[in-house]
Amino acid sequence: MKRDVRSFLSGCLVTAVAISLTGTVAATVAQKTLTADYNNIKVTLDGQSVNLVDANGAAVEPFAVSGTTYLPVRAVANALGLNVAWDGNTQTVVLTSGNNTSENSSNNIGDYYVTVDSAKTTEDRDGNPVMIVTCTWTNNSDETTSAVMSLIARAYQNGVELDSAYMIDDFDSNTMTNLRPGASTQVQYAFELDGSSSAVEFEVFEAFTAGDTGSVTKTFTVG
Known part of the structure; x- marks a missing residue:
């Protein structure tokens, strides 16, 4: 479809x-x-x-x-x-779509394959609104590495970049977990919302490349 x-x-x-x-x-x-x-x-x-x-x-x-x-x-x-x-x-x-030869080719970011799976709105321990985005990434490089060393994730609301949120409960970042070549895992990113109901634009790209090797983006509603 x-x-x-x-x-x-x-x-x-x-x-x-x-x-x-x-x-x-x-x-x-x-x-x-x-x-x-x-x-x-x-x-x-x-x-x-x-x-x-x-x-x-x-x-x-x-x-x-x-x-x-x-x-x-x-x-x-x-x-x-x-x-x-x-x-x-x-x-x-x-x-x-990044590469017209494959339906999923736009999910390739340099040596990694990333899908943006879901997002949910919650609160931090001070009651401030937060969005948690869950991704799955595959290490297709020839070296063991982690998401925190390989990927950059950002989110925007009303065109303004959101700050990262520091969560304790209901959150499993997993970004520091090392993956062997070919392995996959889920990671989560948390962002402080600006308090409005405007949609959130999320993007993830390869670290140290300024997005030159492509990016994966998705827009989420708030609520």
């Missing part, structure tokens, strides 16, 4: 990005004024509700024009684990 949705995105979402919130669409040689209808349109993926947010974590809403529904490109791409960029020279929305 995910591949079908990606085919849909590549075929029609490029059109959607050209329509502004005021309902004006730019054609090749002219402009045309349209009426955009907002009817609280929702999106689900494999039966799960998708929280559509922009790059700053603000909610964005799909709309319909003359019976055709348009979805926000960046929000849907993030929900599907796709990278999205805008090429202003060619007026093109560029969607990539």
Whole structure:
């Protein structure tokens, strides 16, 4: 199903990005004024509700024009684990999955394979809101290493990086556990939320590379 949705995105979402919130669409040689209808349109993926947010974590809403529904490109791409960029020279929305030859290739980060499994909202011992993100990582390098030495994890809310939370209960970081080459384990990362209900954008990439070897990202709702 995910591949079908990606085919849909590549075929029609490029059109959607050209329509502004005021309902004006730019054609090749002219402009045309349209009426955009907002009817609280929702999106689900494999039966799960998708929280559509922009790059700053603000909610964005799909709309319909003359019976055709348009979805926000960046929000849907993030929900599907796709990278999205805008090429202003060619007026093109560029969607990539890291490596088009494999469904799971975007989970490869340098010498490691990482999946972002889940997230839950809880509280620290002082009652402050915290999000705990659980990942599974596989050491595909030829050396024994740990997640704390191999990966960098960050989270953003409203476009601002969140501080790491120091948890005692209901938390098993496991990031200092060494793995032999080929072994896998789950690790957890905890972040202090800013107190709002805005979505959290989580990313993990290889240490000492500034993300040059790729990254895995996922957006989570708060609550």
